[in-house]
Amino acid sequence: LLFATGVLSISVLLMAYHLPPLIWVVQLFKSPGQFSHVLAYIFGIALPEELCKALPLFVLLKKSDPLPPQVMLFYGLMSGLGFGIYEGVDYQMERNFRYASSGGEYYLLNVLRLTTLPFLHAMWTGIAGYFIGFAGCIRGASAD
């Protein structure tokens, strides 16, 4: 699951950023208002990322019998963790070189990035996984 999220979902995400709906939303970053930036962060960054992280969970929901919400929460945590680690390593290898002006700053940025964001991503996808599992159970109950 970690591998699926890290490689497949991010590949899908990177491709999606070149397609019309996301290209238009990302244009909001160029506008000066703070509110448009918030909208761009929500619909241009958060929504596609969360959907990509939840993609393995949707596949799991389709392929198997409805799993309990707690199990889906666990899978969500793993999926988010995989995404966060992949993103963290990506920052470590590319962007942090540009952002940091010294070796110490580069080290600090890497530590901050790798010790906070993967767990936040895990929690966000965990919340999504809990409710996806819940929705699957309700659908399973009504289909019985």
Added chain:
Amino acid sequence: MMIGIGVPVLLHGLYNSFNQSIIGLGFALLTVLVLNLYLARSVEFEEALNRTKLKGHAMKKLILVTVLAAAVAEGAGAADGEFKPLFTSDGVPQGWKVGHMERCEQGRANRGCVAGDERRPPGQ
């Protein structure tokens, strides 16, 4: 499903928006709080899920009984070639013959034959 995607998207978006300031830390802590809240309330959520399941079973039984009753009513109507209600206006099931007490007594006296029928030969 909408909540499942909507809540993390909102938290993620707000965290990204304010991660340059201390407010970002607030949203990160709120994420932890929300996840813990859902886990703490998972028992109530499961009870709600079980209630939905029970309601689904009761609804299925109701549908089954309704379909069976409709089938019996249809069968009773089809047997007579026309639709009839299951019970007559006197509350007697369709097809049952109702007579008077005197005719019943007469039937007994005539060895099970009511007036107008042929008399049964003895021994039958």
